[in-house]
Amino acid sequence: MKILIVEDETDLLITISNYLTKENYICELAENFQKAFEKISIYEYDIILLDITLPDGNGIDLLKYIKKKNLKAGIIILSAKSSLDDKITGLDLGADDYITKPFQLSELNSRINAVLRKHHFDGSNVVQFNEIKVDTVSKTIKVNDEEIIVTKKEYDMLLYFILNKNRVLTKEAIAEHLWNDNIDQADNFDFIYTHLNNIRRKIKSKGGTDYIKTIYGMGYKFSDR
Amino acid sequence: MKFISIINRNYLITISVLLIILSIAAFFTLKRTLTEEAKEELLENKKSIINEIESRNNLPNLYPTIETVVISKSEVVEKSIKKVMIKDVLDDGEEEPFLEYKSIESINGNYYAITLRKSLIEYEELLLAITIPLLLLLLLTFILSFLITRRLNKKVWNDFEHNLAVLRQFSFRNSEEIKLKNTNIQEFDEINKSITDLTKKLLVDYQALKKFSENASHEIQTPISIISVNLEEMLQHNIPEQTFQLIVNTQQTLKRLSDLNKNLLLLTKIENRQFSSDEEIDISSYIESKIEEFTPLIKSKNLKVEVTNDGVFQVKMSSELVDILLNNLLSNAVKHNSISGNIYIEISKSELKICNSGASNKLTNEAIFNRFTKENSQSYGLGLAIVKQICNTHNIAIQYRKSDFHCFVLSRCSGL
Incomplete structure (x- = not known):
């Protein structure tokens, strides 16, 4: 399973990536909008973990782009904003889940699994x-x-x-x-x-x-x- | 006091005083003029009498107006002009005012004492006949001018009042610029311009501040996430119990920090009325599911929950806030309850009452809702402050009542 992690905070990015690698995922990292955009345009991912606030752009725009291109990846928004409005906006735009910072890695893992099962339930249920x-x-x-x-x-x-x-x-x-x-x-x-x-x-x-x-x-x- | 009232009051007082002074002045001036007139007439008359004596040697006598007496030289008669009261023999004998002129004249070598009198009655009548209409005229003028000014004032202040109403309704939360009516009065328009400029500037500052605190709160969550994730990873290593304990404690504290941050942000958002609230929500329907959610906590404390449903308590509030409201009230009722205690929830059309048993506290109705009022270090005292804030922004009155139970009573503010 290939996961793209989009998160501008490098410490968090690396810890998440280390953890998910241990859980047998292949992780790719993007610490800004530009990098994430390039990677999304070229490669295919099963899951994209998306931080909303990026230094050079808004994660929501990436989400819109992904949906516009009809990419198959499951999207989980990582956000510091816990308000329902942001959550609804994210989910309305086609994100699969929304996880509020701070979160537990085990919780993130559970959510990733749930999204994976939702997208590939043929045989993997x-x-x-x-x-x-x-x-x-x-x-x-x-x-x-x-x-x-x-x-x-x-x-x-x-x-x-x-x-x-x-x-x-x-x-x-x-x-x-x-x-x-x-x-x-x-x-x-x-x-x-x-x-x-x-x-x-x-x-x-x-x-x-x-x-x-x-x-x-x-x-x-x-x-x- | 209203500006108009002050003006009107001053106007009235000034006019009354002025009117009194003016009428007194007018009365005396007129009187003086009339007396002068009478004197001149008497002097004229004297000339005619002297002429009469000189030419015809006739002493005219017509009591009480003319008296002419021949006197010896040695007799001293004072020359005077004064007001006297004389009984009118022709009339009913009442005393009437006369102007009396006494003079001694030597004509053809003889001395004559001439006394001339003039009745002042007609003059006094004339005086009144002039003064009263004059006064009435003045009074009328003043009343008219007062009414006209008042009307004018009303018209002039109308726009001002309108702008005042706009100002009263102005709120930074709407983040709309203030729109004041042009009054065409230089002073007012200058004030309007100042206010508009000021609010524009404040609005910008306010929004910058709001943005800043929101961003700051959000940014704090990211380092908290890093700490949290790292702590979680540390737990995965083979570590001694003491270290494990320390990490778990740190995680709990970190959670508190994060919750505190979230709650402060929430409080600000409620204050700023950033939650839309167009839907009418039946609170009773939320209570059941909330109690369900709290079941593990309720069970762990062996609490008994009783819900009495006597009606539908409806609120106009976003569902997110209803959730937070009930959450905080219920968690409060659970947290401060004694083991094997009770929770009573009474719902009626006008009230929602959540009561719990528990040890008594010293908190009063006011203090309990204050921010950071807490009984133990485990809570941060924001839960009820948030409840209060939600109620305040949604026209709901909330009261803390203490008897055998601790009760929180929510009721709709009437007339709103």
Whole structure:
């Protein structure tokens, strides 16, 4: 999968690119409008991460250009603006998603995956991790080819874990992904634990392995290592 | 006091004083003139009497107007002219004012005392006959001129009042230049020009400032993103628990910083009325889904939520703001609640009431909505300030009531 990252802040650009490379994406970088424009004109990408505020132009104009040329790339806007208006403008112009800074890399990964699945759901609608298969179209989970019944939150949580396998995810990051921003006002994140335990129990009931490891009681890691 | 009233009042006072002084002056001047006239007439009469005595040696006597007496030389009669009161024998015997002239004349070697009198009654009548119409005329002139001035004033100030209304309605938020009516009065037009220039300049400054704070807020999010992303990557390494703890703490603090920044930006945007609000929204329909969203928090504190629906509470507000409003109120009700506490939500046509149990605080109705009023360091005290600001800009009154429960009551401002 080829990703073009358009972001004028080099530090952020490099960190995102390093992370996505580790996640087996091929990353190309553009730190200004001109470069991004050239790359978009010449090459094809599966995903374009687009910062709106660029030193020499507006990301929205790039978005319009991409849509005008009918390029197939999925577009995720990275913006410092959190207001609904900007979001709606971006999505109306044909962006697939809109992520507000600051964001978690694991969250970005989840969103990229969702956009990829949306654009290429022919055959790629199953996310698999060993004996666990998540069908993202029917929203069902199979363990050892047997379906387990999960709630929407449990489904979202497991998919998030699998997409971010081998990564340490803090409770805050999980809560933010599953619920909206208000959740970070919680005094504790015990309610995550409840959902987690349900998933563990359901997977084990079909003979699956518990891949969810607790890290110092502050985070979790989905891993078979 | 209105400019016109001051002018009118001064005008009236001045005119009244002037009228009184003028009438008194007119009265005395006239009186003096008439008395002079009477004196001259008496002197004329004296000449005729002297002539009469000289030529015909006839002493005319006609009481009370003419008295002529022969006197000896030694007799002293004062020469005088004065006003006297004399009983009129012809009339009903009442005393009447006369101007009396006494003189001694020597004619053909004899001395005569001549006393001439003239009745002043007709003069006084004449005086009144002149003074009263004159006064009335003056009064009429003043009243007319007062009315005309007032009408004129109204016309002149009309444009001014219009411009004043425009000024009152002027808001930087509309970012429209002020348009004042041309009054064709030099002074007013000069003020208009000054105001127009001033507001133009202020508008530019205001927009620059707004842009700056908005940009600053946005720009802060980028370095925060870098820190956040780097912290996340640090967690992926094999690190001891203490370091892990420190990084998680730093992440939480960073999140607070970012939220604070976002909320300040939001507050400014609400203040600037940058949210369009043409749709009527039924708050009750939002409450259910909001409670749903908060379920994990509500469950984690083992809270009991009761919603009473007695009507439809409608607000004219953008859905984004409704979301923020309910979010902040509910999160407040959850955050400051005691374990196994209660949340009561009462919705009626005129009111939305959100109450929660919880430890008592010292905050008053005013203080609780202030920015950065907080009970613990975990919050930054902007949530309720945002709620208040949203209410203020949407004609909703909000009140904090404290009894057994902490209640926030939203009600629509009437007549607006």
